[in-house]
Every structure is written in structure tokens, then in C-alpha cells.
Amino acid sequence: MDPIDELNENLVEFFDRMSSWEQSVIQQGKLNVAGAHAIEKLGHFGSMSMKDLSKDLGVTTGTTTITVDRLEKGGYAVRERADNDRRSYIIRLTEKGNDAYLDHHRHHLSFAKEIASFLTDEEIECFTAVLEKINKEI
Amino acid sequence: MDPIDELNENLVEFFDRMSSWEQSVIQQGKLNVAGAHAIEKLGHFGSMSMKDLSKDLGVTTGTTTITVDRLEKGGYAVRERADNDRRSYIIRLTEKGNDAYLDHHRHHLSFAKEIASFLTDEEIECFTAVLEKINKEI
DNA sequence: ATATATTGTTTGATAGTCAAACTATGTGTG
């Protein structure tokens, strides 16, 4: 079989399984999908404006308005006026929001751990290196 | 840095990039997201019942009803009565539906080709082998 | 000053989803 076909098949299946896993992890928690994604970004990259958050999430600012409204109502995040530009807000996770982020992060870590558990050290190293290379190039 | 952390970071970023890519590919075509996913399954695994399709897609049969309604309206698929069970339908791609599948498949292949283009033969081999292993174990 | 650009919100529309009620059909048991 052509190596590209083989790579493709495994990539597609892997992506599918990752998607299901992510979906089920989110549904275990109390957050809705959009909120969970926003919290992941805010936890990973830190507080940022509506515009930057929208760009990171790949959605319009209108969509982000709704998402952040719900996060605020749920007590996960707050809008804070930006010092330098009075049109802009900085979205910051509350302690509750940060806890949710850490919890999600732990799930990711245990997923990575599970994967690593049935790979050799050499395979882990190669896999990580290739992923890093792909992330840089794509 | 801990190898697990490093693996996790790269996995998360990779998944994020794959998601964006998939999203943009679907939006280039005429199909909506749910329809595109259904066509992928039907093209890959062949005709199947509403129930099996729902299970493959990870949604309820109610959701699949809507999705297949729209595919039928668009001329991408047809419901055919199952021979053995008159409650059941077999969902089959039309020629138009199969063309859409092949088109999507070509996009996936060129994505795999792009990835392969900046990897060594050895890296491709290792990456594919690890993905296969993960897909089997997860 | 005045026009233009930018940040974020609102509005109106559509898609995606689920749970629960429902219809039609199939299966098993006394």
C-alpha cells in the first residue's frame, strides 16, 4: 500500500478518535462546548481581548460575545475594561474558570499518558518530534 | 521538560490545527458540516442503516434524520427500504454524493502528502506506525 | 474637524443537537 494512503487513513482515524474523546470529556463537565474551548484558550494563552479570543477560536466576535456572556453568567470569566482602549475588554478567567481549565488540562495529560503507556521511549520521542515539526510547518 | 507534557502540548496543538483545516475544507464545498461528516462515513464504510450511521457519527437517530433529509434534498443520498426489516432504511450515496466523497478524500490525501513532504521516509514510517498503534489501542 | 477604521454588541437567520413522545414494525412468551 502507498505510504501516503496509509498515513492518510491513520490520520483520519486518529482525528476521529481524538474528536470523540474531546467531545466526551467536555460532556462530562458542566460547561458547554463553546465555553470549554474559550476556557482552554484563556487558560493556555492568558487573558485577552474579545477580538483576540475570537481569532484564536476561529469564530466571529459576535459569537464570542455570546460565549463570554455565558461564561460570565456561570462565574467562569469576567470582562475587564482595557486600560489603553476604552472600546476593548480583557477577558480574564475567575478562580472557578481557572479550576475548570486545570481540570481539562489534567484530562489531556492523562490522555497523553495513556498513549505513552503503550509506546516505547523511542516511539514517544519520534512521535513528539514529528508532531512538533508538523505544527511548525502547517 | 517532561516528555508527557511535551507530547500533550504537541497533540493539543496538532488537533487544533487539524480541526481548523477540516473546517475550512468543508466550508469550501457546498455541504454543511453534518452532511459532510455523514458522506465521509457512507463513502468510507458503504451504505448503512440510520441506526448504524448515527452510531458512527456519534449522534442520536433524531439528528441523523435531519442530516439525511438534507442530503436527500440536495441529491447526495437516498433512503432505500431494507429487504429484511421494514422499519429500517439503507442510506446510499448517489453519484453526486460519491463525487463529493471522492473530492473530500482527495483533500485528505493532499493534506497527508503535504505533511509527508517535509518528513523523512523514516519519520513517515515511524509516525504512521505510531498512529496505527494508537488507533488500535484507544 | 471630519472621515475612516476598529472593538465589541445586537439582531435575524440557519444549522446542529438532544431528550422524549410517537409510529410502525418485529420478537418472544404464555
Add this chain to the structure above:
DNA sequence: CACACATAGTTTGACTATCAAACAATATAT
């Protein structure tokens, strides 16, 4: 056989996710 139970798919009602376009407030440039 008849009745209960199970299963395949649809419908309904509700909510979330999303976009594009119109809008308000503020910033920037000429």
C-alpha cells in the same frame, strides 16, 4: 394466537453555535 416488550426511525420542543450585517462607541489619520 395474543399480548407484551423491543427496536428503527421520525417528530417535536428546546437550547446551543454560528454567521453576516447593522449598529454604537471609541480611536486614528489627514
